[in-house]
Amino acid sequence: MSKKAAFEKFYLEHIDKVYRFVFFRCQDKAQAEDLVSEIFIKVLNHFDEYDETLSKTSWLMTITKNHLANYWRDRKPTQSIDATLENEDMDNEQQWLKHGLKALKKGESKYQISELLAHLSQNDQELVTMHYLFGYNYAEIGEFVGMTETAVKVATHRAIKEMRKNI
Amino acid sequence: MNLHQRYNLLRAKWALAPSRQFKIALLRKLTARMNQPVAWYQVSWVRFSYTVVSGILIVASVSASAYAYTSPKVVVGTPLYTIKQGLEKIEEKTKVTPEQKAQFLLKTIQRREAEKETLERDNKDIEAVENQIESVARKLHQVSDSMASTTVKSDLQHEVVNRLEKQEKHWANRQEKLMLHQKEVEDKFKEESDKISSSSTVKQTDSNESEDRSAVETKNNKLKIERESNTSDYIKSDSERTQDENDD
Numbered sequence: 001m002s003k004k005a006a007f008e009k010f011y012l013e014h015i016d017k018v019y020r021f022v023f024f025r026c027q028d029k030a031q032a033e034d035l036v037s038e039i040f041i042k043v044l045n046h047f048d049e050y051d052e053t054l055s056k057t058s059w060l061m062t063i064t065k066n067h068l069a070n071y072w073r074d075r076k077p078t079q080s081i082d083a084t085l086e087n088e089d090m091d092n093e094q095q096w097l098k099h100g101l102k103a104l105k106k107g108e109s110k111y112q113i114s115e116l117l118a119h120l121s122q123n124d125q126e127l128v129t130m131h132y133l134f135g136y137n138y139a140e141i142g143e144f145v146g147m148t149e150t151a152v153k154v155a156t157h158r159a160i161k162e163m164r165k166n167i
Numbered sequence: 168m169n170l171h172q173r174y175n176l177l178r179a180k181w182a183l184a185p186s187r188q189f190k191i192a193l194l195r196k197l198t199a200r201m202n203q204p205v206a207w208y209q210v211s212w213v214r215f216s217y218t219v220v221s222g223i224l225i226v227a228s229v230s231a232s233a234y235a236y237t238s239p240k241v242v243v244g245t246p247l248y249t250i251k252q253g254l255e256k257i258e259e260k261t262k263v264t265p266e267q268k269a270q271f272l273l274k275t276i277q278r279r280e281a282e283k284e285t286l287e288r289d290n291k292d293i294e295a296v297e298n299q300i301e302s303v304a305r306k307l308h309q310v311s312d313s314m315a316s317t318t319v320k321s322d323l324q325h326e327v328v329n330r331l332e333k334q335e336k337h338w339a340n341r342q343e344k345l346m347l348h349q350k351e352v353e354d355k356f357k358e359e360s361d362k363i364s365s366s367s368t369v370k371q372t373d374s375n376e377s378e379d380r381s382a383v384e385t386k387n388n389k390l391k392i393e394r395e396s397n398t399s400d401y402i403k404s405d406s407e408r409t410q411d412e413n414d415d
Contacts, residue, residue: 004201011194019185033189037196044197049211116172132176133183163172 007047011040014060020134021064039067057140116163124159131156239281243295265314269327272307276300276330297341304334349390356383 018039023032042063050059117125123145130141138156139149147155207213235247236254255275262268283296311327360380 004198007197007201008194011197015190015193016184019189020180020183023183023185033185033193036185037193040193040197041200044200116175133180135180 003047007044010043010047010056014057015040017135018060018064021061022068024129024133025068035067035071039064042067055140055143057136058143061144120159120162124155124162127152127156128159128163239278239285242282242285242291244291265310266323268310269307269314269323272303272310273326273330275303276307276334279303300334301338304331307331307334345390349387352383352387352390356380356387359383 015036019032019036022035022039023029026032026035039060043060046063050056117128120128126145127141130136130144131138136144138152141147141156142149142152145152208217231247232250232254235241235250241247241251259268259271262271279296279300283293283300286293286296307327308331311324311331314324314327363380
């Protein structure tokens with residue numbers, strides 16, 4: 001397979017997931033599009049250097065996370081004090097889930113997603129979000145969180161059961 | 168999970184998805200970028216080799232400078248000597264107080280002497296180095312005068328005085344050697360002139376010898392003038408110093 005074909009295949013496989021991942025964090029369509037463009041340009045520039053022994057999804061996730069971390073770090077000095085206080089959680093990469101759910105509650109209350117997830121632990125929320133909202137499969141989530149595929153599957157099903165109880 | 172929940176999650180997933188236009192536009196942009204020919208300086212191995220070469224150059228220049236600065240084997244006439252002198256000039260400019268200057272000049276004299284030893288070992292001309300030592304010693308003399316008016320470390324002053332005394336002795340030896348050499352030249356000249364006067368047979372040879380004689384005389388005069396100027400300079404500086412000491 002030529003490099004072009006390989007890259008196109010890779011792009012089509014991952015663009016939706018990466019976009020959801022970024023958009024969930026920043027909640028701004030234009031900003032998310034800019035960030036995703038930059039991430040894929042980076043991926044293209046280093047596509048030849050990619051180590052085949054590693055998972056491509058993990059590699060892409062690492063690039064995405066690093067790019068977002070740099071973005072929040074560079075953005076900080078230009079923010080107003082109010083905006084900084086408001087986005088305090090958002091700037092922290094560890095708090096992405098909390099902020100994303102908060103934003104989802106504001107914008108998409110009719111889907112009751114935040115209400116559904118509110119009763120879960122942070123780990124379970126993360127698993128459900130990654131699988132049901134971003135579209136990552138269990139094996140990929142296992143690579144991100146350092147668990148086996150089966151363990152992720154079991155944990156996600158338990159989280160769903162928990163959600164059902166709380167309805 | 169019931170159907171309603173599943174539907175809600177699915178709708179949320181759709182809401183987070185990118186637009187079709189964006190996906191197509193980004194893919195076009197990336198494909199166009201991929202088709203662009205890469206400039207030679209953007210090729211990874213070229214960039215890597217640039218980094219390596221510049222790293223090697225930096226390390227080489229730093230180590231060459233360090234070697235030139237510290238090694239007594241870097242003497243007049245070697246390619247690194249210019250770097251050595253440049254570094255010494257810079258170092259000299261950083262010295263502000265008379266004490267610092269004196270310490271630096273003492274160090275410089277030691278270095279020049281080490282260079283002189285190297286030159287002597289290699290049977291090379293030491294005239295240039297000796298002149299440099301002379302000039303540094305003169306500077307040290309001036310600095311020691313300014314040091315005398317200030318409260319300085321006695322060790323340093325002692326060292327400076329010792330060095331100057333040593334330099335004076337050296338200078339006296341040099342003068343003595345110069346005078347001996349002068350005397351030898353004069354004796355030789357006398358012998359030659361005697362020979363010339365005794366054998367006045369052919370005029371042609373006479374004229375040639377007179378030319379030789381005049382050449383020897385000129386050389387002799389030059390040496391004499393040089394010697395007198397050196398002596399007067401040194402006597403002058405010495406008398407000034409003695410005057411200062413008396414004043415103190």
